Amino acid sequence: MKKIRRTISFFLVIIIFCSIQIDNSKKANAASSYTIPINWNEIEKVDWNSVSGPCAAYALAYARTILDGYAHSYTEYYINGECDWSRGDYIRTTASSNIGVLKELYNQINQNCPVIVHVMGPSNQHWVAVVGYQNVTDVNNLTMDNFLMIDSATSRFTQLYPLSHSYRNYTLHADHAYCYPKFSGGAPGTPKGVVDSISGGAGCINVVGWAYDQDDLNYPLGIHVYIGGPAGIGELHALTANKERADVDSVYGVGKNHGFSETIRTGLTGSQEIVIYALNVGTGDNVIIGRATVTIASDSDKPTISSFYVKNETSFGYDVYAKASDNSGVTKVLFPTWPVEYGSEKAKWYDGVYDSASGYWKCHGVLGKLHDACLCLRCFRQ
């Protein structure tokens, strides 16, 4: 066996592919912002509410104008001194808390649905159309500052203001009421899901969230992440929502394994829109569950091998261990080897197996075969 070793190459190169074990300390903490596409020329035709009373019908007119692409008058919805939501195909509902309202706003805006929200001013109740969000870093800690509204109570209604804008001092109305179109949320049976975070890193993005489909709670739902725009425009990356999320189960009672948490490598850099879809099974439609614009830095830092060693030597083979690191994590380590008499053009590549307990990548070498004989004991060269 010693002879075999003398006749083989002692050079071994490791190639490292980056990404899964992201270094959180170096991850850009980008905030999410998104505004529904709006035809402002049409919104201007709706005008502002210069009289007291029909603010709800104005908010509905803004929302329908955005959805339909042409101007609606508040008079279409203002019947006998009341707003008739059904005439705009909107439904009124309530949440049990402020955060419940804000989460629904976030979800609906991601689906390009303007939401009409009941607020309270210093003296009067009021309705506004919420059409965007900004600076969202945690969907579980949304505030009114995160949302952008069209407010019929000002002649500057074509300017988006934060829902909590100081000139109005709005708070969410105590009844937690809001309205959205009947079709929002997709057809019956459409998956439900939330993206908790989307962030950009060096040569990668990181996405965390969950989704399930009521039609088959045991099915690990497909998640499509598009980098650089929505489906048809962006770069597609397919994930599966099958990681444990006990918190989702405790709220919705749908089983624990509906989460996803992935770092995704990409060659795209700079400011990029990320759009995330949950893929329907059974009845319903695919649905957008999150979107954000993040900054992706180029990754010019190369991976390194910090240590390696050989263990378990026998007359049949041995194990090689290597520790690798990179600024955006490591997904794969390949161990190539070749007999010295043939040269590196005969190299054969072996996948290393990652051991999370030790942090080392392992590859098993078998002595006695042409290629498998020579996983090197000594010479790791990067």
Ligand SMILES: [Ca+2]
């Ligand atoms: Ca379904």
Ligand SMILES: [Ca+2]
């Ligand atoms: Ca790197």
